[in-house]
Amino acid sequence: MGALMLQGTGSDVGKSVLVAGLCRAFANRGLRVLPFKPQNMSNNAAVTVDGGEIGRAQALQALACRAEPHTDMNPVLLKPQADHTSQLIVHGRVRGTLGGGNFRAKRGTLLPEVLESWARLRAQCDIVVVEGAGSPAEINLRAGDIANMGFARAANVPVVLVGDIDRGGVIAAIVGTRAVLDPTDAVMIQGFIINKFRGDSALFEDGYRQIEALAGWRGFGVVPWLAASARLPSEDAVVLERHARHAAGTIRIACPILPRIANFDDLDPLKAESAVQLVMVPPGQPIPADCALVVLPGSKATIADMAAMRQQGWDIDILAHHRRGGRILGICGGYQMLGRRILDPHGIEGPDRAIDGLGLLDVETVLTQDKALRRVRGQALGQPFEGYEMHMGETAGPDCSRPFAMIDDGRTDGACSANGQVMGSYVHGALGGTALRGALLAALGVDSDGADHAASVDAALDAIAEGLETHLDVDALLACAQGATRI
Structure with missing residues (x-):
C-alpha cells in the first residue's frame, strides 16, 4: 500500500x-x-x-x-x-x-x-x-x-x-x-x-x-x-475568460460565462470540432449577432444567474438571436432559464424566491429540495447518447410534450419549441457522443469531424x-x- x-x-x-x-x-x-x-x-x-x-x-x-x-x-x-x-x-x-x-x-x-x-x-x-x-x-x-x-x-x-x-x-x-x-x-x-x-x-x-x-x-x-x-476538461471557471475565444470555424457557437456557471465541460466536444468557433462570452461583451447557436450552460444558482444575464443585457441579445431564427440550447440551469418562470419556494438558492425566465419555452421550473443524480442513456435528435443528470428542480409545461430526449428507463427529458428552434435538456455530457453531436451540427449546416471525444481525452x-x-x-x-x- x-x-x-x-x-x-x-x-x-x-x-x-x-x-x-x-x-x-x-x-x-x-x-x-x-x-x-x-x-x-x-x-x-x-x-x-x-x-x-x-x-x-x-x-x-x-x-x-x-x-x-x-x-x-x-x-x-x-x-x-x-x-x-x-x-x-x-x-x-x-x-x-x-x-x-x-x-x-x-x-x-x-x-x-x-x-x-x-x-x-x-x-x-x-x-x-x-x-x-x-x-x-x-x-x-x-x-x-x-x-x-x-x-x-x-x-x-x-x-x-x-x-x-x-x-x-x-x-x-x-x-x-x-x-x-x-x-x-x-x-x-x-x-x-x-x-x-x-x-x-x-x-x-x-x-x-x-x-x-x-x-x-x-x-x-x-x-x-x-x-x-x-x-482535458477544466475544473476552474477562471480559465474560461482567460481563453474566451478559440480558433476560427465555419460557424460560431456562443456561450455566456455566467457568474455561477457549472459543468461547462459540456461544451468541450464542440470546442474540438474544426467547423466550430466556440465563443465563451465574458461579462461586458455582447453575444455575437452572427452565431448559429447560443448555448445556455449549467448554473449552480439559476435565479441569480438569470438576474445576472439581464444585468449584462444578454437576454436582449438572446431574444434578438431568436427573432433572427437562430437556434438556442439550454442545458440544466440553462434549460430552466429558457422557460417562463423559475420558482424557489424553499429558498434553496437564496432569498430570491422567483424570477421570470426568457419565455422561449412554455415551461415553468420549481426548485426542489431533492437532488436528481443519475447516469442516463437514451435517444435525442434521432441519435443515441449517454450522460448524467444533476439538478434540484422539476420542469413542466406544454412544451414538455415535445421532449428533447427519450431516456431508456421510459422517462422523457427536456422540452423543444414547436419549430425545434429552442431546445432544453437536463442531461449533461450528451454532446460527448459522436452521433448526437453530429446531428446537432448537421442541423446547423456543418459536418462533424466524427472524432471520439472520450478517446481523445x-x-x-x-x-x-x-x-x-x-x-x-x-x-x-x-x-x-x-x-x-x-x-
Missing part, C-alpha cells in the same frame, strides 16, 4: 493535471491506482457509480486510473452559489448550505468522514494519489484544515509541493512556503515539482538548485507546458503520463509513495 499527495504553492498551479498524469503513469506500470481529494470547491461535478457526485477533476483522475468514479474519491465537495454561500456535499450527497465562516468552523468535524473514505480507498489499491486544495502556505486557514496538511498529517501521507513557473516568482513561492510552514507540517514535504515551464529547462538549472538549497527539499523534476492538457492522459515519465523522476516519486506509513 502506498500514497502520495501533491500540494501547490497556490491555486491553479496544475495539481489536478499532474495528479491525473501520475495516476495514468502508475496505472501504465501495472499498479492499481485510485485518486483522492479530501476537500474540493467546484461547480463542475460528475455523477459516480454509487449514485453521488464528486468534483469533475476527480472523475477525470479516476478515468486516468481506469477506474469508476466513486464518492470516496472526493468526500467533501463545496459548490459555490449565490450570496457567498456554498452547497455542502459529503460522501456524494447534499448536507446543507454553509457560509464561508460557518464552513471554517465546521470543516474540522468532517475529518473523521474524510478518513473513512480514505481508509476504504486504501484497502482497494496499491497506491492512492492525493490532490490538495489551494496551498498549505495559507497558514491563516491551517486550524481545522482537512484539505492540505491537516489531512496529510492525519493520514501520514508524504507530500510533494508543486510550483507554477509560468506565473513567475516560483523560487519565492516554494522557498516562501517552506518559510511560513509549521516545522511539523514542513517535515511532511519530501520535495518539489516545477510545473508549466516554457523553453529550455536547462536555463533554470541554477534556480532549481537554489530552491533545493534554500528550502532543503529535493527536486523531482521540471515539467514543460504539456500541450495535451488542453484536451484518454489519449491526452497517456500523452501527459508519457511527458511526466520523461521529465520527472517517477521512480523516486513512486518510492516516496511506497514509503508512506499506513494509519
